Amino acid sequence: MSRIPSLTPLPALTVVPTAVNALETAVHEALDGGKIAIATRNAARAEMLSLLRQLAAYVTANCNADLVLLLSSGFEPVKAPSPVGMLPAPENLRVSLTGISGQLQLRFDRVTNAMNYSVQTAQNPDGPWDDQELSTSTRVLITDLTPGKVYWVRAQANGSAGPSGWGGPANAMVV
Numbered sequence: 001m002s003r004i005p006s007l008t009p010l011p012a013l014t015v016v017p018t019a020v021n022a023l024e025t026a027v028h029e030a031l032d033g034g035k036i037a038i039a040t041r042n043a044a045r046a047e048m049l050s051l052l053r054q055l056a057a058y059v060t061a062n063c064n065a066d067l068v069l070l071l072s073s074g075f076e077p078v079k080a081p082s083p084v085g086m087l088p089a090p091e092n093l094r095v096s097l098t099g100i101s102g103q104l105q106l107r108f109d110r111v112t113n114a115m116n117y118s119v120q121t122a123q124n125p126d127g128p129w130d131d132q133e134l135s136t137s138t139r140v141l142i143t144d145l146t147p148g149k150v151y152w153v154r155a156q157a158n159g160s161a162g163p164s165g166w167g168g169p170a171n172a173m174v175v
Helices: 013-030 037-060 065-074
Strands: 093-095 104-107 115-123 141-143 150-159 167-172
Touching: 013 037, 093 167, 115 141, 141 150, 141 167
Parallel strands: none
Antiparallel strands: 093 104, 104 141, 115 150, 150 167
């Protein structure tokens, strides 16, 4: 039984050397820094990457998880992504004054694989909690707070498997 797929790869393998030559030429011509030459180089690079992605998809679909066949294609094997699972709650929450009335700065340690963070504030450690805007940063500016009141702040990490538990809370009196 033959180990070579019977399907013709798309793009055809004859197209790839042409794209490689076009990219090499465009890279050389862009060395002078001209805008048109750089744009041409970038377009040639994008075309080359597109062709390689198409070929990689073809190889992946036709190697049937046969490592020897995959390696014979010239592509390197990569580990398939696996779900991360539940994320831990953010740690080391710290709330500080910003020097501007009605604002607090929340900081906490980054959670690996978090897509973003939910932040809530309350005037009591038991709630009720008010949602703040989602943040992709571990430094969150909280505004529109009432001066002279103590605010409690907590954060949770949001990932592909859902939100973590809540980290904190930390508190500070707003000036």
